[in-house]
Amino acid sequence: MAAGRAAELGARVLLLEKMGRVGVKLTLTGKGRCNLTNGGDLPTFIESYRHNGKFLHNVFSRFFNDDLISFFTSRGLPVIEERGRRIFPASSRAQDVVRVLRGYVNSQGAAVQIHSPVQEILTDESRITGVRTDAGIFKTAKVILATGGASYPQTGSSGDGFGMAEKLGHTIQRIRPALVPLEIEEPYVRDLQGLGLKNVKVTLLSDGRKAGEEFGEMLFTHFGVSGPIILTLSGLAVDKLSSARVDLSIDFKPALSPEQVEARLVREFQKHSRKQILNILPNLLPRRFIPVFIQRAGISLAIKGNEVRSGDRKRLLHLLKDWRLTIKGPRPLEEAIITAGGVSVPEIHPSTMESKIIPGLYFCGEIMDVDGKTGGYNLQAAFSTGWVAGEAAAI
Ligand SMILES: Cc1cc2nc3c(=O)[nH]c(=O)nc-3n(C[C@H](O)[C@H](O)[C@H](O)COP(=O)(O)OP(=O)(O)OC[C@H]3O[C@@H](n4cnc5c(N)ncnc54)[C@H](O)[C@@H]3O)c2cc1C
Structure with missing residues (x-):
């Protein structure tokens, strides 16, 4: 998005991509369907980021979900809205989103070079002079760093940009998994x-x-x-x-008060007084959960409805309303949908995405310390900051 927008405004643009093709992660999004944004309003969006939602206010006022939807529909990719106001391409194919973006970049005349991992951003007295890759040095006065987070590294997003930004004096807020099992x-x-x-x-x-x-x-x-x-x-x-x-x-019963759950248990045990508890509880819980549940309540699987004592019932009630699980930890960053942490946002101009430390350096997307919940918020943040960074860098 950043490369296309900068080229559209007349800049000479080279997009350096580490992988053999652009947008690998994008093709995995939304289980291959790409939940590209959300139909919610601005306040809903701002609240949907766990860190630094307010930082996006300015950017969203310039390029928001309606602009993104027009961007795709005007390029032949209509969208549909689903539960939770999640927006997907009507074709349900994330590949199509990548195809439109690739078409945008190409049609605006930006060059794309694949298999080109950037290793370092070169500077001279805090001014950008170029980037270094395996294939040599590319001279430039402006760089947009859009290397993403560090989750799903097989997609190419392995956190390279954090080290590059840190080397140039930026603070990196601790990298950690989010949206993770x-x-x-x-x-x-x-x-x-x-x-x-x-x-x-x-x-x-x-x-x-x-x-x-x-x-x-x-x-x-x-x-x-x-x-x-x-x-x-x-x-x-x-x-x-x-x-x-x-x-x-x-x-398990959030719609019922403890008293209502208790009354329900009393009713079930009276109604099915001759049945074993194992065959009564499916009215209240998924069948597979019941053996674990009864064992934790310290009750025999064989007791009948009319044998359940008041103390047993209290324990069942308690477990139905407050079943505890102890968290050992998250799955590793590699399995996280997004990376929390990243380039500290007070060091970035909110209206241009330009670094406050190194003029000519811009950031967009997940490399920044902004992380949203599921529902299309992370991609909208990436698209909006990309659009604005591309625009600012083109001037
Ligand atoms: C499984 C999965 C499903 C998801 N589903 C959704 C969803 O439905 N909706 C949603 O909003 N968000 C979703 N996300 C999150 C979303 O994909 C990311 O937040 C978004 O892709 C971030 O965009 P980005 O451009 O910042 O980075 P990325 O999309 O990660 O792109 C970074 C690019 O930089 C390249 N790169 C990295 N290092 C270098 C280097 N040194 N030199 C050159 N190139 C480099 C990478 O190869 C990659 O192409 C999902 C994430 C995952 C993992």
């Missing part, structure tokens, strides 16, 4: 692999105190938990884990 201590989660829970509330507890809460879907995996609400809570979990014990509390 979480590993869980309790060994039984392995037996639940593949089990999805819908309409649950998950609360993140830091040293026992509530730090965050999400409602929706989650999934058990061979190492722990994943799924939309876990990914959303993961960045907060990672940050808290550096100094606290972090647990998850699952509320």
